[in-house]
């Protein structure tokens with residue numbers, strides 16, 4: 456079910472823009488134009504979030520904010536006023552953000568917040584501070600934006616929490632703490648995690664300006680000086696989370712085949728190489744299969760390139776389903792590889808036999824043009840070899856499968 460948003464706005468054009476943004480991102484949206492209407496909506500529905508205008512005809516002093524906050528609805532305030540008095544009133548409420556309707560950029564920012572909010576619970580943030588009061592204040596700010604939050608009271612405890620929770624991707628750390636300082640923590644975290652994996656934001660009340668540079672040189676991505684206002688805190692946090700998300704997207708794109716969404720050749724080599732090393736040090740043999748669609752050129756020639764693409768995508772989907780525990784990749788063209796990380800050689804061989812039979816029987820149901828196709832496979836196993844050699848042997852076996860009639864598996868002699 457879609458998340459529901461309450462828009463509290465008395466200017467129809469602005470409400471329309473906000474609703475358009477929310478709906479385009481998959482939210483359901485209701486618009487209330489007065490405080491009375493806001494209360495009625497809140498009594499009727501549960502809201503994931505509210506966007507609230509500061510001034511309404513029957514609530515000129517931000518009273519609507521109090522109503523949505525009291526109803527436990529995470530509230531983003533949007534206002535035309537940027538004076539200190541308005542800001543002071545807004546900051547009395549535990550709102551999740553405060554956006555001034557100054558320009559188009561404000562709506563761009565709102566869109567980003569609405570896009571991120573449902574994802575925030577999947578992001579774990581560790582707050583490290585020896586002052587319980589500051590720790591709780593920061594945790595409260597984070598929980599308002601629905602982040603998953605963990606706490607530690609010094610650097611050493613933070614390292615223990617990190618060990619238990621490898622999903623942590625942001626650390627917000629005070630500097631001066633007993634046992635291990637924020638700077639020392641940064642150095643320790645960076646031994647294991649790069650700043651693409653974990654963003655560290657340093658916080659300190661020190662008025663020594665050089666401290667921010669020292670924090671960053673120790674491995675922090677950013678630095679906030681106490682006391683900070685909530686708006687600044689959220690902006691810095693958003694920037695760092697944006698950076699992590701952008702890097703994750705770039706990594707995913709670099710490792711994924713654009714057509715089938717399978718891991719690509721680059722990723723396959725990187726992961727298979729690591730797996731091979733681990734299996735070898737555990738004294739296990741390694742096994743790998745190369746798979747190729749038979750007479751794929753004919754499919755393209757007869758049905759067109761789009762149908763060829765549809766066949767590749769359909770096959771990729773079936774491969775993932777059939778080999779859920781092993782590493783499946785598209786190496787290029789109509790060629791796929793499977794590195795068996797979790798299946799024994801006998802299991803791998805049986806699973807491949809079953810897959811070939813299934814494709815021969817059911818491939819017509821894979822694509823709208825009912826294309827029938829078959830597969831050839833070369834399977835190999837070895838120990839003490841490189842991934843390149845393993846792949847080469849699998850390729851030789853695949854070549855033999857093609858030469859001896861296709862629609863078959865050839866294993867090592």
Ligand SMILES: Nc1nc2c(ncn2[C@@H]2O[C@H](COP(=O)(O)OP(=O)(O)OP(=O)(O)O)[C@@H](O)[C@H]2O)c(=O)[nH]1
Pocket residue numbers: 714747748749750751752753755759760761762763764767787788789857
């Ligand atoms: N539709 C589509 N075709 C592709 C793609 N990548 C490669 N191909 C085509 O795949 C075909 C591969 O042809 P061949 O190497 O001759 O192999 P084949 O026809 O499968 O013959 P055998 O492997 O000997 O059974 C070529 O026609 C390529 O143009 C792709 O991403 N999409």
